[in-house]
Amino acid sequence: MDGETLTTIFLVGGIVFMILETFIPGGVSFFLGVSGLLVAGLRWMGIVASPLTSVITWLFTSVGLILAMRPLLMKYWGGESNYKLANEDIEAMDQVVDVIEPVNAKDQSGRVRFQGISWQAKTLEGEIPAGAKAKIRYRDNVTWIVEPVNDIEQ
Numbered sequence: 001m002d003g004e005t006l007t008t009i010f011l012v013g014g015i016v017f018m019i020l021e022t023f024i025p026g027g028v029s030f031f032l033g034v035s036g037l038l039v040a041g042l043r044w045m046g047i048v049a050s051p052l053t054s055v056i057t058w059l060f061t062s063v064g065l066i067l068a069m070r071p072l073l074m075k076y077w078g079g080e081s082n083y084k085l086a087n088e089d090i091e092a093m094d095q096v097v098d099v100i101e102p103v104n105a106k107d108q109s110g111r112v113r114f115q116g117i118s119w120q121a122k123t124l125e126g127e128i129p130a131g132a133k134a135k136i137r138y139r140d141n142v143t144w145i146v147e148p149v150n151d152i153e154q
Contacts, residue, residue, distance in 0.1 A: 001051065003043065003049065006043065006051055006054060007040050007043040007044055008040075010036045010037075010039045010040035010043065010054065010058065011036070011037065011040035013033075013036045014032075014033040014034065014035070014036025014037035014038075014039075014040060015033065015036075015037070016033070017029045017030070017032040017033030017036060018030055018033035018034070018037075019033075020033075021033065027066070027070045027073050027074060028066060028070070031062060031065040031066045031069065031070065032062050034061075034065060035058050035061040035062040035065060036058060038057075038058075038061055039054050039057050039058045039061070042054075042057065089138060089139050092114065092136050092139070092144070093136060093137065093138065094135055094136065095114065095135070095136045096133050096134070096135050096149060097112040097113060097114045097121075097133070097134055097135075097136060097144075097146065098112065098113045098131075098133065098134075099111075099112050099121070099128050099129065099130055099131065099132045099133070099134050099146075100112060100113050100118060100130060101130055102127060102128065102129050102130050103121045103122055103123050103127065103128040103134065103146060104122065104123060104126070104127040104128075105122060105123050105124055105125050105126065105127070107122070110122055110123070110128070112134060112136075112144060112146060114136065114144065119142070119143075119144050120142060120143040120144070121134070121143060121144045121145070121146050122143055122145060122146075123145070123146055123147060123148070124145065124147070126148070128146065128147075128148050132148065132149075133148075133149040134146035134147060134148055134149060135147055135148075135149050
């Protein structure tokens with residue numbers, strides 16, 4: 001492979017990587033592209049001539065740019081990220097759920113459907129039949145403590 005072809009490959013590859021960054025954001029492919037353009041420039045000026053030296057230069061400049069510049073880039077132009085400190089138990093309180101297996105105070109064999117998932121449930125007194133509605137009061141480990149909707153003042 002002649003020198004001009006390899007220089008063209010680094011030039012076009014660098015541009016392609018930089019364009020690829022618009023479709024797959026993250027800052028990595030942009031720096032791979034910048035490194036490709038840098039190596040193409042070094043080859044065009046005659047500073048780097050060997051294909052092996054070109055590839056090694058591209059690898060080291062890519063890694064160097066990613067390690068040195070990506071944190072700075074992500075600090076100022078990073079994507080949106082939202083953090084929500086949530087307490088699922090508090091959000092679940094007073095939610096009305098469907099009873100899918102009878103819930104009673106004696107054992108934890110009852111089940112309710114909450115957020116599309118079947119959960120163990122029990123009630124503090126009485127029994128709630130399957131098909132009825134119940135309201136979540138709190139959670140004890142992985143078991144929801146529920147009460148019948150009819151018995152709760154609304």
